[in-house]
Amino acid sequence: MNKNQRLMINQRRFAGPRLVLFASLMICVVVGIFFTVGNLLTRQSSATVMGDMEWSFSQITIGYGHTCALTNEGKAYCWGWNGQGQLGNNSTTNSRIPVAVQMPAGVSFQSITVGYYHTCALTNEGKAYCWGWNGQGQLGNNSTTNSRIPVAVQMPAGVSFQSITVGYYHTCALTNEGKAYCWGWNGQGQLGNNSTTNSRIPVAVQMPAGVARFQSIAAGYYYTCAITSEGKAYCWGRGNGGQLGNNSTTNSRIPVAVQMPAGVARFQSIAAGYYYTCAITSEGKAYCWGRGNGGQLGNNSTTNSRIPVAVQMPAGVSFQSITAGSDYTCAITSEGKAYCWGYGSSGQLGNNSTTNSSTPVAVQMPAGVSFQSITAGSDYTCALTNEGKAYCWGNNEYGQLGNNSTTNSSIPLAVSSVGVxxxxxxxxxxxxxxxxxxxxxxxxxxxxxxxxxxxxxxxxxxxxxxxxxxxxxxxxxxxxxxxxxxxxxxxxxxxxxxxxxxxxxxxxxxxxxxxxxxxxxxxxxxxxxxxxxxxxxxxxxxxxxxxxxxxxxxxxxxxxxxxxxxxxxxxxxxxxxxxxxxxxxxxxxxxxxxxxxxxxxxxxxxxxxxxxxxxTAPGSLDIRFRDNAGATVVNPVTNFDNSIIGSSSVITNALLSNSSSKQIEVTNTQTSSGWSVVLSASDGVTAKWKRTGGTESYMFNGTNGDQGFLSVNFGTSSVLASGSSLSGSTCQTSGISKGVDSQFKVGTATANGVTLMSSSGSTGQLGCAFLLRNVRLNQTIPAYQKPGTYELPMTLTVTAQ
Known part of the structure; x- marks a missing residue:
């Protein structure tokens, strides 16, 4: 929509020997207002809000400083440290009690695993999602950008995963056919693809000769281990502590066979820790290998071992599952009792002590409780009861014990049930x-x-x-x-x-x-x-x-x-x-x-x-003439001084704008990139002053007095700001400039355009009004011009830069 304002200059001829010429200048003020109406769309969302109530978890897993668990309905909750978004709740704020992971639409998780700074989970359909730190590509989405919510792993064609495990900076998974894939950091060969090159998407592990499938996999600190369908163990990656179990401390970029203990036919499960590994036999016996400096191998020693050594089992005890942490180990008996060994300085052994132990010690079980699973982390431990209740103990610096506290505990404490x-x-x-x-x-x-x-x-x-x-x-x-x-x-x-x-x-x-x-x-x-x-x-x-x-x-x-x-x-x-x-x-x-x-x-x-x-509305960039009361001046007229025509050219003057009844005003709610105001002849570069009722004319943009020309003078002009910006600040003239003295001159850049005022940028100025006052016009009238009233329609235009 355009607004036009017309500025007229009237001149009258006087009787007598002198001819008086009046020039008339019509200014058309062009104002552009653009208003677009759109729709605000309604979407639907779901949320989970926590309250005090009964609930149960089906799985729990821990890492360096955060813990995650799955409910029976396949919903994920996490708590503890969240500096990299590893809690998955679209935040980087730590939480001392469970917070819901922002689940992808229509997704239910069947398993979850936690690493150092990231978390991964599998859906019921075998699709993998990861979240948290991604500096080495460990989220598997072909990116190194962190994510505070689950992002889909870029699955290999035709592949469905049945289990997933997270290490320090890498992730691994097994397919339904027992093939292994890994992704993330590979500096020690932990991806198992005979390379040390990182990968931001899953790459196939180079299966050992004669091995058809793996049945389980575990990722540790810069290395990975797996169990075959026949119960044989293989490891790959960093081996400096003997954690690969092949009687060597050399790294391996492909799986190498663990040297099975004498008399042991098969392992049923395996756990990878910081620099050591543990496994359970089919008979419930535990073996560990690798670094043993804290007693984490459980063989009543603090000596490393490059091959599996038997854990010194408590009398009459059989283990059904085992978990390896940073430098301590825990296991669950067939009766649901928990035992831990290794470093205990933060209370992670759960025996109401902070003393290390190089043999298994009994966790001080809560009254009436038996555990069905256990997980070890950096220096704290968590376990689930048969009823799906979670208990944690050890270091609680980040709230990773989930009991709405940051106090360490050397015995199991219930994870808060504040609303799931x-x-x-x-x-x-x-x-x-x-x-x-x-x-x-x-x-x-x-x-x-x-x-x-x-x-x-x-x-x-x-x-x-x-x-x-x-x-x-x-x-x-x-x-x-x-x-x-x-x-x-x-x-x-x-x-x-x-x-x-x-x-x-x-x-x-x-x-x-x-x-x-x-x-x-x-x-x-x-x-x-x-x-x-x-x-x-x-x-x-x-x-x-x-x-x-x-x-x-x-x-x-x-x-x-x-x-x-x-x-x-x-x-x-x-x-x-x-x-x-x-x-x-x-x-x-x-x-x-x-x-x-x-x-x-x-x-x-x-x-x-x-x-x-x-x-939002599109806003507008407006220009008008206004008076001191703020009222719009409709069809404004500018009159030049009377002039007497003779044998030489005549210069006459007029005020285009003044400081009271006619001021140029620009108001901007549209653009933050700046704008400019230009005065030009409405009929273009070939326009001329034309006498009313006659055919006489002369140029407004000539090069000399014989032709006639018009110029703009800013000698006493000023720019003022008024009002408040949309952000509420008082409007200032910072960045607003008035023009420089210029002549309309054919064949140059000012042939039909002189800049009167401009803004270099409008940051913080949206909604402000700017007034340009006391701009003068000078015109040169050629000699012997026929007397009468002459008019020149002109346009004042404001344009976004």
Whole structure:
């Protein structure tokens, strides 16, 4: 849409011997306003919020400083250190109790494994996902970029995995046919493909001659081991401590046979640790080999061994499983009792002591408990009971024991049961116009979450709902009042869907972010109530549980809670009171609600299939003439001084703009890249001054007085800023420049264009108004020009750079 303003200069002829020439200058002010209306799309998402209730894990695994476990439903939870995103909850914040891994849509995990800085899991269909640190390509997605949420491993063609194991900086898996693949760091040959070259995708392990298949695999510190279908052990990678078990300390880039102990026909399982390896025979006897400096080989010695040595078993004990940590070992008996040996300085042996032991010592079992599995890490241990309860002990620096503490423990402590498995779906949303009252204003669209903001800098409301689906296998399916600690986040829609937006693009909505909480409005966490135009109730919900206003006034109070409890089948409803604070124009943005794991460790949203989405207004770059009261001057007229025509050319002057009734104003809400204002003749470079009612004319861009020319003078001009920017700052003239004295001159760059004002960039200036005052025009009229009123239509244009 264009606005035209016309500037006229009138001249009259006076009686007498003198001829007085009046030139008329018409200025057409071109203003471009572009306004595009788009839709805000509704997506669906699901979430898991934690509450106090019964739950069970089917598997547990630990690494350097973080722990992960699977529920019976195939959901993953992790806790402890999260500096590289290894907890998988789209965060790098540590958690002292379980937080839900942000599961890929439609995915259920059947196994999980933890390494030093990364985690991997297998789906029921044999697909692999990994997350955390990826500096060596250990996530297997053909990248070295870290990920705070699971990313799919680039599977070999036609391959399905049946087990997976994570080492220090590498990952390995077995196919359904018993073939081994590894990926990640390969500096010691731990990928087993006869190379020391890293790989960001799975590469096939070079199977030993005569070996058809492996039945199990274990990754350790820079090396890997596997058991064949016949119970023979093979290892490859670093061998400096004798951990390969082949009576050597030489590295191997391909699998080498472990020297089986005399009388041992087969191993049934194997565990790889830091610089040592352990295995269990079919008869439940334990053997270890490699570094033994802490007593981790369990043979009542601290001497290394390059071949398997028998663990000094407690009398009458048979082990059913074994696990190797950094420098200590643990095992489970057939009766579910746990034994550990090796280093114990952090209490990782679980016998209420911090003393090392070079033979197995009994873990001090919780009353009435028997363990069905155990896992050793850097210096702490975890185990699962037959009922799926998790216990951990040892070092707890990062909260890896999961008991909402960072205190070490030398005996098993129960992992916190602060809420696992209350499914919550982000299922309802609607956008409304700004309203300073508690209830939102008129809906911006007739359906849930479909709208475009009306203008740049808009304040608006989102009423967003979370439905508690409940879990019928649990006794308690209500989210208690105040149990959820939530934050709102936003991201530019940089992908085809909000769900595909990179995890690093999301940021908290704060009091000063580009999408900010509104400066004015109802008080934060004021209770809301039903309105006639609530969002459409989700089909899986029977009513709303109206919650509260979300409009924190400080960044230290960004968290909001559930004002009321949310029962199974209810939808909690909140009002987000928001404002555009410098978002990109004409751009789609996504909004999501996440749990605040700092304010409420253990509560987390684990997946998203719906996101409120809105599109910003495109903004405008406007120019006009205005007076001191701010009113637009319509069809402005500029009059040159009277002139007397004679035998020589005449110079006459006029004010294009002044400091009161006619000022040039530019207002920008569209571009951050700068702009410029140019004065030009409306009819182009060949335009001329033309006499009203006659055919006489003369040039406005001649090269000398015989032709006539027009020039612009900025001698007393000034530029002023007024108002506040969209970000709330006072407008300044920094970066704004007025033009330099110039003549319209045919055959040059100014033949039909003189720059009056420009901005080198508009960062922080969106929404500001800039006034150009006291610009003068000088024109030279040729000699003997016929008297009368002459006009020259001109255009003033503002253009984004």
């Amino acid at each position: 498995n209350v499914p919550v779906e982000q299922s309802a949303s609607r956008l409304y116009k700004w309203n300073n009252a508690v209830q939102p204003g008129t809906p911006l669209a007739a359906t849930n979450a479909v709208a475009t903001l009306p203008e740049v800098g808009s304040s608006f409301r989102i009423r967003v709902g979370l439905t508690a689906d409940g879990n019928k296998t649990l006794q308690n399916t209500t989210v208690p009042p105040g149990n959820m600690k939530l934050r709102a986040q936003y991201a530019k829609k940089t992908a085809t869907s909000c769900s595909a937006v990179s995890s690093g693009d999301w940021q908290n909505i704060t009091t000063n972010s580009s999408l900010r909480y509104a400066v004015t409005g109802p008080a934060h966490q004021t209770a809301i109530s039903a309105i006639s135009d609530n969002p459409v109730l989700p089909t899986n919900s029977h009513n709303y549980a109206h919650q509260s206003i979300v409009r924190p006034t400080t960044d230290s109070s960004l968290t909001f809670t559930n004002y009321q409890g949310i029962e199974s089948g209810q939808t909690g409803l909140w009002d987000l009171v928001l404002a555009d604070n410098g978002l990109e124009q004409n751009t789609s943005y996504c909004v999501r609600v996440v749990t605040d794991t700092t304010a409420a460790p253990g509560s987390s949203i684990d997946s998203y299939t719906m996101y409120p989405e809105f599109k």
